[in-house]
Amino acid sequence: MSQKKCVFFDRDGIVNESPGVEGYVLGWEKFRLMPEFPECLRVVHRHGYAAAIVTNQRAVALGLLSADQLETMHQDLRNLLEREYGLFLLDIIYCPHQAGVCSCRKPEPGMLLTIAARHAVDLHQSWMVGDSESDVEAGQRAGCRTILVGSPPAVSRADIRVDTMQALPARLDALL
Numbered sequence: 682m683s684q685k686k687c688v689f690f691d692r693d694g695i696v697n698e699s700p701g702v703e704g705y706v707l708g709w710e711k712f713r714l715m716p717e718f719p720e721c722l723r724v725v726h727r728h729g730y731a732a733a734i735v736t737n738q739r740a741v742a743l744g745l746l747s748a749d750q751l752e753t754m755h756q757d758l759r760n761l762l763e764r765e766y767g768l769f770l771l772d773i774i775y776c777p778h779q780a781g782v783c784s785c786r787k788p789e790p791g792m793l794l795t796i797a798a799r800h801a802v803d804l805h806q807s808w809m810v811g812d813s814e815s816d817v818e819a820g821q822r823a824g825c826r827t828i829l830v831g832s833p834p835a836v837s838r839a840d841i842r843v844d845t846m847q848a849l850p851a852r853l854d855a856l857l
Contacts, residue, residue: 684803687771688725688853689793689820690718691811692736695830695846696758699812705740708750709757719766720850721810728857730807731771731800735792735819741777748777772796787811788818793825808856810849814838828852 693699693706698713700706725732734755740746755773762768774792776785785791797804809820810828817839820827829839830849843852 684801684806685731685771686729686806687731687733687796687800687802687808688721688857689733689735689796689807689809689825690721691787691809691813691816692734692773692775694812695810696734705738705745706754707740707746709754712754712758714758714761715846717846717850719762719768721853722762722766722768722770724850724853724857726768728854730857731802732769733771733796733800734773735787735796735809736773736775737786737815738775738777739779739786741775742779751775751777771800771802787813788815788822790819790823793819793823797823810853828856 690696696718697715706712722732738751741748741751759770774796776792778786780786796802804824807825808828809816809825811817812831814837817827817829827839828841828843829837830843830846843849
């Protein structure tokens with residue numbers, strides 16, 4: 682059985698606008714899709730990759746958002762991408778835990794490993810795209826190549842750095 686290649690995307694700051702000082706997107710009415718994300722998905726699909734979202738969602742552990750509310754928001758995202766753009770995601774997986782109590786919260790690689798097992802994804806042919814070093818570390822620990830988007834720290838372990846979301850679609854097109 683052949684394995685899929687996948688581009689894993691962090692959610693807040695990559696798929697949707699970062700919630701900033703609020704810290705959490707607590708409902709669909711607060712979810713603001715990054716305008717570049719649909720173009721990133723088009724590029725990924727054009728190059729034969731699947732796309733998935735892996736996201737830490739500590740708001741569930743804090744009781745600010747229920748798992749059902751989060752899953753409804755993710756279904757709303759899938760519906761929007763399909764209806765407005767004709768685009769699909771292989772999967773959306775989240776870690777609802779506090780730091781240090783699981784193997785899924787990034788920088789742990791658990792979410793990527795779960796998707797790889799669930800969907801026959803070849804992690805060594807895949808990429809992790811995020812806006813933090815914990816995204817980069819999770820991707821590398823899973824065996825993926827990595828892209829860090831945004832103002833990089835002085836030192837980053839990312840394979841590739843991209844300054845802005847606006848530059849990401851073209852960079853993905855060149856890399857994939």
